[in-house]
Amino acid sequence: VDATALHLASASDPAWLARALAELDEVLIDHAHCEKKAASTAISLLFRYPDRARFGVALSRLAREELLHFEQVLGLLGERGVPFRHLRPSPYAHDLLARTRSQEPERLLDTLLCLALIEARSCERMALLADVVPDGAVAHLYRRLLESEARHHETYVALAEEFTPPAVVATRLGELARAEAAVLATMPPWPRMHT
Numbered sequence: 001v002d003a004t005a006l007h008l009a010s011a012s013d014p015a016w017l018a019r020a021l022a023e024l025d026e027v028l029i030d031h032a033h034c035e036k037k038a039a040s041t042a043i044s045l046l047f048r049y050p051d052r053a054r055f056g057v058a059l060s061r062l063a064r065e066e067l068l069h070f071e072q073v074l075g076l077l078g079e080r081g082v083p084f085r086h087l088r089p090s091p092y093a094h095d096l097l098a099r100t101r102s103q104e105p106e107r108l109l110d111t112l113l114c115l116a117l118i119e120a121r122s123c124e125r126m127a128l129l130a131d132v133v134p135d136g137a138v139a140h141l142y143r144r145l146l147e148s149e150a151r152h153h154e155t156y157v158a159l160a161e162e163f164t165p166p167a168v169v170a171t172r173l174g175e176l177a178r179a180e181a182a183v184l185a186t187m188p189p190w191p192r193m194h195t
Protein backbone atom coordinates (compact mmCIF):
# COMPACT_ATOMS: atom_id res chain seq x y z
CA VAL A 1 0.00 0.00 0.00
CA ASP A 2 1.29 3.44 -0.96
CA ALA A 3 1.01 5.40 2.31
CA THR A 4 1.33 8.76 0.51
CA ALA A 5 -1.60 7.97 -1.79
CA LEU A 6 -3.77 7.28 1.26
CA HIS A 7 -3.11 10.77 2.71
CA LEU A 8 -3.02 9.50 6.31
CA ALA A 9 -1.21 11.70 8.84
CA SER A 10 -0.11 8.82 11.07
CA ALA A 11 0.84 5.16 10.87
CA SER A 12 -1.15 2.73 13.01
CA ASP A 13 0.13 2.01 16.52
CA PRO A 14 1.70 -1.50 16.57
CA ALA A 15 -0.37 -2.14 19.73
CA TRP A 16 -3.47 -2.08 17.55
CA LEU A 17 -2.16 -4.91 15.38
CA ALA A 18 -1.26 -7.04 18.40
CA ARG A 19 -4.74 -6.51 19.84
CA ALA A 20 -6.45 -7.26 16.53
CA LEU A 21 -4.49 -10.52 16.11
CA ALA A 22 -5.28 -11.57 19.67
CA GLU A 23 -9.02 -11.06 19.13
CA LEU A 24 -9.34 -11.58 15.41
CA ASP A 25 -12.88 -12.97 15.45
CA GLU A 26 -14.21 -9.87 17.17
CA VAL A 27 -12.32 -7.66 14.67
CA LEU A 28 -13.87 -9.65 11.82
CA ILE A 29 -17.38 -9.15 13.24
CA ASP A 30 -16.65 -5.43 13.59
CA HIS A 31 -15.27 -5.38 10.07
CA ALA A 32 -18.50 -6.87 8.71
CA HIS A 33 -20.43 -4.10 10.47
CA CYS A 34 -18.04 -1.51 8.96
CA GLU A 35 -18.70 -2.79 5.42
CA LYS A 36 -22.47 -2.64 6.02
CA LYS A 37 -22.14 0.88 7.41
CA ALA A 38 -19.97 1.99 4.46
CA ALA A 39 -22.72 0.87 2.04
CA SER A 40 -25.38 2.65 4.06
CA THR A 41 -23.35 5.88 4.21
CA ALA A 42 -22.83 5.91 0.43
CA ILE A 43 -26.57 5.38 -0.12
CA SER A 44 -27.46 8.14 2.33
CA LEU A 45 -25.28 10.55 0.29
CA LEU A 46 -27.24 9.54 -2.82
CA PHE A 47 -30.42 10.63 -1.06
CA ARG A 48 -28.98 13.78 0.48
CA TYR A 49 -27.43 15.11 -2.76
CA PRO A 50 -29.67 13.88 -5.60
CA ASP A 51 -28.65 16.75 -7.92
CA ARG A 52 -24.90 16.06 -8.00
CA ALA A 53 -24.60 14.45 -11.44
CA ARG A 54 -21.40 12.47 -10.92
CA PHE A 55 -22.48 11.10 -7.55
CA GLY A 56 -25.16 8.70 -8.79
CA VAL A 57 -23.15 6.00 -10.52
CA ALA A 58 -20.01 6.46 -8.39
CA LEU A 59 -21.83 6.10 -5.05
CA SER A 60 -24.14 3.36 -6.27
CA ARG A 61 -21.15 1.31 -7.43
CA LEU A 62 -19.30 1.99 -4.19
CA ALA A 63 -22.32 0.94 -2.10
CA ARG A 64 -22.67 -2.29 -4.10
CA GLU A 65 -19.00 -3.10 -3.55
CA GLU A 66 -19.32 -2.51 0.19
CA LEU A 67 -22.33 -4.84 0.36
CA LEU A 68 -20.31 -7.45 -1.53
CA HIS A 69 -17.50 -7.00 1.02
CA PHE A 70 -20.09 -7.39 3.80
CA GLU A 71 -21.17 -10.71 2.30
CA GLN A 72 -17.56 -11.84 1.89
CA VAL A 73 -16.71 -11.10 5.53
CA LEU A 74 -19.93 -12.84 6.63
CA GLY A 75 -18.79 -15.84 4.56
CA LEU A 76 -15.44 -15.85 6.29
CA LEU A 77 -17.12 -15.68 9.71
CA GLY A 78 -19.29 -18.62 8.68
CA GLU A 79 -16.23 -20.66 7.66
CA ARG A 80 -14.66 -19.90 11.04
CA GLY A 81 -17.88 -20.88 12.85
CA VAL A 82 -18.23 -17.40 14.33
CA PRO A 83 -21.83 -16.13 14.61
CA PHE A 84 -22.42 -12.55 13.41
CA ARG A 85 -23.74 -10.44 16.27
CA HIS A 86 -24.20 -6.88 17.39
CA LEU A 87 -21.05 -5.16 18.66
CA ARG A 88 -20.63 -1.81 20.31
CA PRO A 89 -19.06 0.24 17.51
CA SER A 90 -15.84 2.18 17.88
CA PRO A 91 -16.61 5.90 18.33
CA TYR A 92 -14.03 6.64 15.60
CA ALA A 93 -16.31 7.44 12.63
CA HIS A 94 -18.72 9.46 14.76
CA ASP A 95 -15.91 11.47 16.34
CA LEU A 96 -14.23 12.13 12.99
CA LEU A 97 -17.47 13.14 11.22
CA ALA A 98 -18.14 15.53 14.12
CA ARG A 99 -15.36 17.67 12.56
CA THR A 100 -17.48 18.43 9.48
CA ARG A 101 -18.60 22.02 9.11
CA SER A 102 -22.37 22.62 9.08
CA GLN A 103 -22.76 25.01 6.11
CA GLU A 104 -22.90 23.78 2.52
CA PRO A 105 -20.87 23.21 0.45
CA GLU A 106 -18.28 22.80 3.25
CA ARG A 107 -20.47 20.17 4.90
CA LEU A 108 -20.37 17.98 1.79
CA LEU A 109 -16.67 18.59 1.22
CA ASP A 110 -15.78 17.61 4.79
CA THR A 111 -18.08 14.58 4.76
CA LEU A 112 -16.50 13.25 1.55
CA LEU A 113 -12.98 13.81 2.87
CA CYS A 114 -13.74 12.17 6.24
CA LEU A 115 -15.14 9.17 4.36
CA ALA A 116 -12.03 9.15 2.16
CA LEU A 117 -9.87 9.00 5.30
CA ILE A 118 -11.95 6.22 6.87
CA GLU A 119 -11.46 4.21 3.66
CA ALA A 120 -7.72 4.96 3.80
CA ARG A 121 -7.40 3.82 7.42
CA SER A 122 -9.32 0.61 6.64
CA CYS A 123 -6.97 -0.01 3.73
CA GLU A 124 -3.85 0.60 5.85
CA ARG A 125 -5.09 -1.76 8.56
CA MET A 126 -6.14 -4.53 6.20
CA ALA A 127 -2.62 -4.42 4.73
CA LEU A 128 -1.07 -4.68 8.22
CA LEU A 129 -3.29 -7.63 9.11
CA ALA A 130 -2.83 -9.38 5.76
CA ASP A 131 0.95 -9.37 6.23
CA VAL A 132 0.99 -11.13 9.60
CA VAL A 133 -2.29 -12.99 10.14
CA PRO A 134 -1.64 -16.75 10.29
CA ASP A 135 -4.99 -17.64 8.68
CA GLY A 136 -4.50 -17.79 4.90
CA ALA A 137 -8.20 -17.19 4.13
CA VAL A 138 -8.21 -13.97 6.15
CA ALA A 139 -4.97 -12.77 4.53
CA HIS A 140 -6.33 -13.57 1.06
CA LEU A 141 -9.61 -11.72 1.62
CA TYR A 142 -7.86 -8.68 3.11
CA ARG A 143 -5.41 -8.44 0.19
CA ARG A 144 -8.37 -8.30 -2.18
CA LEU A 145 -10.47 -5.90 -0.10
CA LEU A 146 -7.69 -3.39 0.55
CA GLU A 147 -7.41 -2.70 -3.18
CA SER A 148 -11.08 -1.74 -3.27
CA GLU A 149 -10.75 0.44 -0.18
CA ALA A 150 -7.80 2.30 -1.74
CA ARG A 151 -9.99 2.91 -4.80
CA HIS A 152 -12.86 4.09 -2.58
CA HIS A 153 -10.46 6.58 -1.00
CA GLU A 154 -9.69 7.94 -4.47
CA THR A 155 -13.40 8.01 -5.41
CA TYR A 156 -14.33 10.16 -2.41
CA VAL A 157 -11.46 12.58 -3.08
CA ALA A 158 -12.45 12.77 -6.77
CA LEU A 159 -16.08 13.53 -5.82
CA ALA A 160 -14.83 16.37 -3.60
CA GLU A 161 -12.84 17.73 -6.56
CA GLU A 162 -16.04 17.79 -8.66
CA PHE A 163 -17.10 21.00 -6.89
CA THR A 164 -13.95 22.24 -5.10
CA PRO A 165 -10.58 23.35 -6.52
CA PRO A 166 -7.95 20.60 -6.02
CA ALA A 167 -5.71 22.90 -3.94
CA VAL A 168 -8.58 23.59 -1.51
CA VAL A 169 -9.34 19.86 -1.34
CA ALA A 170 -5.67 19.08 -0.63
CA THR A 171 -5.46 21.63 2.20
CA ARG A 172 -8.65 20.45 3.86
CA LEU A 173 -7.66 16.79 3.37
CA GLY A 174 -4.42 17.52 5.23
CA GLU A 175 -6.31 19.20 8.10
CA LEU A 176 -8.81 16.37 8.39
CA ALA A 177 -6.02 13.77 8.16
CA ARG A 178 -4.43 15.34 11.24
CA ALA A 179 -7.86 15.31 12.93
CA GLU A 180 -8.24 11.63 12.00
CA ALA A 181 -4.88 10.79 13.59
CA ALA A 182 -5.87 12.72 16.72
CA VAL A 183 -9.26 10.97 16.94
CA LEU A 184 -7.62 7.56 16.48
CA ALA A 185 -5.18 8.30 19.30
CA THR A 186 -8.09 8.76 21.75
CA MET A 187 -9.88 5.49 20.95
CA PRO A 188 -10.61 2.91 23.66
CA PRO A 189 -8.46 -0.26 23.43
CA TRP A 190 -11.22 -2.46 22.03
CA PRO A 191 -10.59 -5.05 19.30
CA ARG A 192 -12.09 -3.10 16.41
CA MET A 193 -11.00 -2.13 12.91
CA HIS A 194 -10.85 1.52 13.96
CA THR A 195 -9.52 1.84 17.53
Ligand SMILES: [Fe+2]
Nearest residue numbers: 035038066069
Ligand atom coordinates in the same frame (compact mmCIF):
# COMPACT_ATOMS: atom_id res chain seq x y z
FE1 LIG B 1 -15.31 -2.32 1.84
Ligand SMILES: [Fe+2]
Nearest residue numbers: 038119149152
Ligand atom coordinates in the same frame (compact mmCIF):
# COMPACT_ATOMS: atom_id res chain seq x y z
FE1 LIG C 1 -14.72 0.99 1.10
